Amino acid sequence: MSLLEIQGLKIGYGRGRRAKEVVHGVDLAVDTGETLGLVGESGSGKTTIGRAVLGLIPPLAGSVTVAGRPVTGSMSKVERRAHAQAVQVVFQDPYTSLSPSLTIADTLSEPLKAQGVGRAEATARVNDLLDRVRLPKDAGSRLPREFSGGQRQRVAIARALALRPKLIVCDEPVSALDLTTQAVILDLLIEIQRETGVGYLFITHDLSVVRHISHRVAVMYRGDIVEQGETRSVTGNPMHDYTKRLLLASPVADPREQRQRRAAWLESRATFCGGVAAGT
Numbered sequence: 001m002s003l004l005e006i007q008g009l010k011i012g013y014g015r016g017r018r019a020k021e022v023v024h025g026v027d028l029a030v031d032t033g034e035t036l037g038l039v040g041e042s043g044s045g046k047t048t049i050g051r052a053v054l055g056l057i058p059p060l061a062g063s064v065t066v067a068g069r070p071v072t073g074s075m076s077k078v079e080r081r082a083h084a085q086a087v088q089v090v091f092q093d094p095y096t097s098l099s100p101s102l103t104i105a106d107t108l109s110e111p112l113k114a115q116g117v118g119r120a121e122a123t124a125r126v127n128d129l130l131d132r133v134r135l136p137k138d139a140g141s142r143l144p145r146e147f148s149g150g151q152r153q154r155v156a157i158a159r160a161l162a163l164r165p166k167l168i169v170c171d172e173p174v175s176a177l178d179l180t181t182q183a184v185i186l187d188l189l190i191e192i193q194r195e196t197g198v199g200y201l202f203i204t205h206d207l208s209v210v211r212h213i214s215h216r217v218a219v220m221y222r223g224d225i226v227e228q229g230e231t232r233s234v235t236g237n238p239m240h241d242y243t244k245r246l247l248l249a250s251p252v253a254d255p256r257e258q259r260q261r262r263a264a265w266l267e268s269r270a271t272f273c274g275g276v277a278a279g280t
């Protein structure tokens with residue numbers, strides 16, 4: 001059994017006549033030590049799936065299991081606690097995801113204390129976490145505002161690692177960073193995965209990020225997975241028209257190839273689904 005298993009997952013928002021299904025029966029899996037890139041345009045349902053994995057939205061149908069334990073809306077307190085230990089999250093915005101009034105050490109020790117870890121062990125683990133994300137030890141006594149976006153994202157990663165989770169939902173964790181910092185943070189996540197065996201459900205709209213970090217990729221379009229497989233094969237030989245469009249929209253270093261892609265993308269925009277694809 002995979003670390004994360006999602007089967008026939010349907011999710012909707014609203015009630016009664018306002019009810020709207022936005023995820024239409026999705027199957028996904030992530031193994032220990034693996035990164036699955038969940039890619040698709042804005043509004044396709046990626047974050048909604050991430051929230052279901054975190055146990056924040058009950059599904060309309062289907063199932064989510066993490067390390068063999070079902071994630072449901074009716075988990076007991078003990079089950080929720082075990083789930084919070086097994087699955088953590090890193091969000092997109094390093095400027096709003098950290099409490100501005102807590103020192104970095106307090107930010108990192110908070111989840112440890114909530115799980116009953118004693119003060120001395122918490123201090124040792126905070127130092128270890130700072131080391132793991134390559135922040136200096138004296139970072140612990142400082143506040144988030146004293147750090148750059150990339151450094152704050154290191155803190156957010158350290159906080160996610162504090163409880164030694166099996167799985168981390170990474171929801172656009174590098175989208176707010178400049179390109180160089182993006183690459184550094186992605187390399188850090190890869191290194192942490194090699195050291196700890198953590199699995200990542202890596203949500204992004206950016207295929208170049210997926211290429212960098214994901215072993216496999218699942219492409220979402222309007223609430224459905226339209227294609228999934230090994231990253232190399234999906235990005236090298238896409239089968240679905242929507243994946244082809246995403247690839248054309250993904251930036252490349254060579255300016256000439258970039259111009260050709262832009263022209264092809266504009267052409268595909270006119271023809272794909274009669275030009276009505278959302279968010280383009």
Ligand SMILES: Nc1ncnc2c1ncn2[C@@H]1O[C@H](COP(=O)(O)OP(=O)(O)OP(=O)(O)O)[C@@H](O)[C@H]1O
Binds near residue numbers: 022040046048
């Ligand atoms: N709390 C909510 N209430 C009602 N509808 C919602 C809610 N959250 C999301 N939606 C809708 O669900 C659909 C999927 O949204 P979701 O945020 O999962 O997409 P996404 O692929 O993560 O997009 P983005 O990349 O912009 O975050 C969208 O149509 C969105 O408007």
